[in-house]
Amino acid sequence: MEMPRPNSMILSRRAQIVAQLRAALPKGCVIDDPMETRAYECDALSAYRCAPLAVVLPRSTAEVAAALRICHALGVPVVPRGSGTSLAGGAMPSADCVVLGVARMNAVLDTDYDNRFIHVQSGRTNLSVSGAVEAQGFFYAPDPSSQLACAIAGNIAMNSGGAHCLKYGVTTNNLLGVTMVKMDGTVITLGGPWGNGFGLDLLGVVCGSEGQLGVVTEAWLRILPKPEGARPVLVAFNSSEVAGACVADIIRAGILPVAIEFMDRPCIRATEAFAHAGYPDCEALLIIEVEGSAAEIDEQLSRIRAIAARHDPIEFTEAADEAQAKRIWLGRKSAFGAMGQMGDYMCLDGTIPVSQLPFVLRRIGELSADYGLDVGNVFHAGDGNMHPLILYNANKDGDLAKCEALGAEILKLCVQVGGCLSGEHGIGLEKRDLMPVQFTPADLEAQMRVKDVFDPSWLLNPAKVFPLAASAARRGEAA
Amino acid sequence: MISPRSEGDLAEAVASAKTPLRPKGGGTRMIGDAQGEVLDVSGLSGVTLYEPAALTLVVQAGTPVSDINTLLAGERQRLGFEPPDLRALLGRDGVSTIGGVAAANASGPRGVQGGAARDAMLGVRFVDGRGAAISSGGRVMKNVTGYDLVKLMAGSYGSLGVLTEVSLKVQSIPEAEVTLVLDGHDVDAGLAALRRALGSPYDVSGAARAGGRSYIRIEGMEGSVAYRAERLRAQCDATLVEGAQSSAIWDGIRDVAPLHGRAGDIWRLSVLPTDAAGIVEAILAAHGGDMLRDAVYDLGGASVWLALPAGADDVVRTALNGRGAAIKLRGTGAAPFAPQSGAVTALSSALKAQFDPLGRFAQGII
Numbered sequence: 075m076e077m078p079r080p081n082s083m084i085l086s087r088r089a090q091i092v093a094q095l096r097a098a099l100p101k102g103c104v105i106d107d108p109m110e111t112r113a114y115e116c117d118a119l120s121a122y123r124c125a126p127l128a129v130v131l132p133r134s135t136a137e138v139a140a141a142l143r144i145c146h147a148l149g150v151p152v153v154p155r156g157s158g159t160s161l162a163g164g165a166m167p168s169a170d171c172v173v174l175g176v177a178r179m180n181a182v183l184d185t186d187y188d189n190r191f192i193h194v195q196s197g198r199t200n201l202s203v204s205g206a207v208e209a210q211g212f213f214y215a216p217d218p219s220s221q222l223a224c225a226i227a228g229n230i231a232m233n234s235g236g237a238h239c240l241k242y243g244v245t246t247n248n249l250l251g252v253t254m255v256k257m258d259g260t261v262i263t264l265g266g267p268w269g270n271g272f273g274l275d276l277l278g279v280v281c282g283s284e285g286q287l288g289v290v291t292e293a294w295l296r297i298l299p300k301p302e303g304a305r306p307v308l309v310a311f312n313s314s315e316v317a318g319a320c321v322a323d324i325i326r327a328g329i330l331p332v333a334i335e336f337m338d339r340p341c342i343r344a345t346e347a348f349a350h351a352g353y354p355d356c357e358a359l360l361i362i363e364v365e366g367s368a369a370e371i372d373e374q375l376s377r378i379r380a381i382a383a384r385h386d387p388i389e390f391t392e393a394a395d396e397a398q399a400k401r402i403w404l405g406r407k408s409a410f411g412a413m414g415q416m417g418d419y420m421c422l423d424g425t426i427p428v429s430q431l432p433f434v435l436r437r438i439g440e441l442s443a444d445y446g447l448d449v450g451n452v453f454h455a456g457d458g459n460m461h462p463l464i465l466y467n468a469n470k471d472g473d474l475a476k477c478e479a480l481g482a483e484i485l486k487l488c489v490q491v492g493g494c495l496s497g498e499h500g501i502g503l504e505k506r507d508l509m510p511v512q513f514t515p516a517d518l519e520a521q522m523r524v525k526d527v528f529d530p531s532w533l534l535n536p537a538k539v540f541p542l543a544a545s546a547a548r549r550g551e552a553a
Numbered sequence: 554m555i556s557p558r559s560e561g562d563l564a565e566a567v568a569s570a571k572t573p574l575r576p577k578g579g580g581t582r583m584i585g586d587a588q589g590e591v592l593d594v595s596g597l598s599g600v601t602l603y604e605p606a607a608l609t610l611v612v613q614a615g616t617p618v619s620d621i622n623t624l625l626a627g628e629r630q631r632l633g634f635e636p637p638d639l640r641a642l643l644g645r646d647g648v649s650t651i652g653g654v655a656a657a658n659a660s661g662p663r664g665v666q667g668g669a670a671r672d673a674m675l676g677v678r679f680v681d682g683r684g685a686a687i688s689s690g691g692r693v694m695k696n697v698t699g700y701d702l703v704k705l706m707a708g709s710y711g712s713l714g715v716l717t718e719v720s721l722k723v724q725s726i727p728e729a730e731v732t733l734v735l736d737g738h739d740v741d742a743g744l745a746a747l748r749r750a751l752g753s754p755y756d757v758s759g760a761a762r763a764g765g766r767s768y769i770r771i772e773g774m775e776g777s778v779a780y781r782a783e784r785l786r787a788q789c790d791a792t793l794v795e796g797a798q799s800s801a802i803w804d805g806i807r808d809v810a811p812l813h814g815r816a817g818d819i820w821r822l823s824v825l826p827t828d829a830a831g832i833v834e835a836i837l838a839a840h841g842g843d844m845l846r847d848a849v850y851d852l853g854g855a856s857v858w859l860a861l862p863a864g865a866d867d868v869v870r871t872a873l874n875g876r877g878a879a880i881k882l883r884g885t886g887a888a889p890f891a892p893q894s895g896a897v898t899a900l901s902s903a904l905k906a907q908f909d910p911l912g913r914f915a916q917g918i919i
């Protein structure tokens with residue numbers, strides 16, 4: 075992966091930069107010891123690593139602003155960081171950057187059940203937001219599988235989704251407002267507990283902007299009353315086509331499960347070997363979860379059972395109790411970990427129109443054979459968000475390059491059939507150079523103009539999202 | 554009037570324009586004092602793609618909303634965000650188009666459950682002020698590829714560009730619907746009942762108050778609707794209205810029927826539900842009149858519709874006191890959005906300058 079050459083002027087002024095940051099921030103907020111900055115050299119796209127010039131860990135919006143003002147004045151690039159779980163390299167540093175981590179800003183500032191919102195500092199982890207309102211019977215809906223670790227800051231930057239977003243939407247649909255600091259140190263509030271209001275939806279464009287428009291320090295999030303109950307079923311099929319047709323029929327029948335997850339045979343086998351969830355050895359399986367009172371759940375599941383029956387499933391298992399529900403989810407939740415046991419993997423994230431599922435799975439199978447790399451598929455089937463996991467061997471010469479080439483082929487395929495490069499992980503570093511597959515130069519130009527407005531000097535996370543050649547002039551580099 | 558038949562024509566018309574343009578769908582929801590030559594988008598009409606099993610619809614921006622409703626109803630589907638028909642409220646005629654709905658982020662009572670138009674918009678194509686055709690988003694449900702210009706266009710009222718195509722997520726029409734009607738509460742108690750219902754696990758899809766009554770809507774499968782209605786009735790004293798009678802109530806709330814035919818300016822406020830009644834009272838106290846009775850509270854009190862005498866801008870601003878937002882959908886005078894912080898206004902103006910450097914589209918809206 076190509077990165078811009080670090081700015082030698084900045085590298086040579088390292089001591090001065092660190093000294094200014096130290097002078098402006100409380101003790102312990104600035105890290106420049108190479109032993110310690112190493113901890114920030116990558117995110118969850120760990121094939122790429124580069125330690126930053128320094129790391130700052132502010133504890134308030136004012137401290138974030140102070141750090142940004144200094145970096146702005148000195149022309150130092152800044153890479154915002156939440157928990158570093160990005161799978162797209164969104165939080166990957168460059169040698170000449172300051173990593174600005176919000177992990178120490180994790181307070182709950184306000185909870186309001188009457189108006190159904192929570193106000194948090196952005197470093198708070200996703201799961202602990204739900205945790206803070208759980209006792210009152212509420213939850214925060216977007217639930218990335220990484221929710222134990224990932225921060226609201228990263229969720230907002232990536233517009234993250236989760237297994238249950240089929241019903242509740244992704245981050246942008248649950249975000250009411252943010253406090254954010256622009257690169258020049260200006261603190262602004264977009265929206266508020268009442269939502270974005272009227273006028274241009276700046277909040278909507280900040281969400282999903284991958285840390286390139288500002289550093290989000292606080293957020294107002296919609297909280298929802300917890301459903302009375304939930305129950306998953308596991309449905310197994312002898313063919314992916316048939317599983318796909320079953321999903322289409324369920325949606326067509328007007329049933330809206332909270333989640334429909336799909337796993338294919340390679341993924342099921344890996345998961346079984348690792349997690350022993352008791353999944354059948356089959357071509358494709360679906361995990362479908364519905365919510366409500368016991369009677370409402372029965373009503374929905376009996377309809378789903380009737381629809382599935384028309385497709386001759388080889389197994390239809392309804393969770394009889396909490397323990398069985400956990401087991402049904404166990405395999406799905408350990409899928410990434412299981413594939414990880416088999417070797418290094420790269421997780422793709424393209425979305426396709428659900429009607430294209432059989433064709434795309436067949437094509438991925440062919441491509442996998444061509445490249446000689448195994449691919450397992452986990453999939454949010456209700457909304458077409460695929461997660462092909464490509465297995466490779468990082469210690470084998472050329473394997474990573476081969477894996478990336480295969481990944482690129484699969485993502486191009488997603489775009490070709492009417493989908494997109496990323497459904498929830500973001501573009502970051504990883505898919506930056508594929509952007510022209512989906513967008514025309516005019517489309518990309520329009521997006522970069524938005525960055526021009528928020529960050530005219532292009533210092534915030536500059537080498538991400540846009541192909542380097544497209545952003546070169548703006549980053550002050552000859553193309 | 555310029556009447557392009559395709560996106561290409563439209564882009565060319567914008568690129569070669571020498572004076573301001575007024576993009577127009579059906580002309581039913583324009584705001585502010587729009588000026589310039591009318592750029593009529595109604596020639597860009599028709600369905601590009603409709604996949605009921607994927608809940609996906611892609612349509613040209615000039616397509617009439619009524620055509621879309623008919624098409625979807627044929628498959629027992631609908632636009633979940635309930636775009637209001639504001640003609641009677643604003644005193645306009647014309648044929649409402651989907652481009653106008655998207656540009657106005659026009660959304661109804663189901664916002665408490667599934668969000669606004671912006672949340673159902675999967676993708677847009679538009680022509681910016683330089684005459685460039687631009688695409689953002691797509692036709693799939695989950696998409697974080699590049700910046701979300703879809704949101705930026707939703708509710709931009711044509712100030713950044715002219716929409717040419719919109720992709721939407723649609724939803725199935727549920728099998729049953731009922732409305733709980735709560736009578737005899739004062740505003741505070743009536744709004745508190747709505748908030749309680751929204752804080753329950755019973756998946757309320759409408760929570761509004763108008764004409765001295767509060768309304769709570771439940772939709773879904775027969776058995777489930779009956780169950781949830783009973784549970785809600787146990788926490789508030791209400792009568793039940795079903796089927797067509799129930800939907801008629803929500804058509805009225807969606808289209809703000811209680812304010813139809815009213816003189817003066819039409820405002821919509823976005824506030825915290827617990828602040829709603831107090832803010833309306835403050836406006837009333839400053840302005841006189843009997844507006845309290847006429848205010849239409851939707852989204853559990855988070856949205857308030859008001860008909861106010863002209864020149865209420867300062868009164869509204871003072872009453873909001875920074876705790877909410879407002880838009881003047883009909884009326885004269887200053888910018889229709891109030892109030893925004895200086896920083897937000899500066900960013901909005903800068904975006905406008907990027908997308909429309911020559912000032913071809915709606916001036917004075919931002």
Ligand SMILES: Cc1cc2nc3c(=O)[nH]c(=O)nc-3n(C[C@H](O)[C@H](O)[C@H](O)COP(=O)(O)OP(=O)(O)OC[C@H]3O[C@@H](n4cnc5c(N)ncnc54)[C@H](O)[C@@H]3O)c2cc1C
Pocket residue numbers: 117118153154155156157158159160161163164165176196217218219220223224225226227228229230231232233234235236237284285286288289290291410498499502535
């Ligand atoms: C095992 C695993 C499972 C995952 N499952 C899912 C899933 O189900 N759904 C899903 O959507 N994602 C998933 N992810 C991806 C990842 O967890 C999400 O993208 C998450 O939102 C990143 O949050 P973070 O706090 O770790 O952000 P980071 O990795 O620290 O940063 C992500 C991006 O956000 C920017 N950023 C961070 N903080 C700020 C800030 N304060 N202001 C502005 N920008 C900021 C960064 O610059 C970067 O571009 C998964 C990842 C892993 C490792």
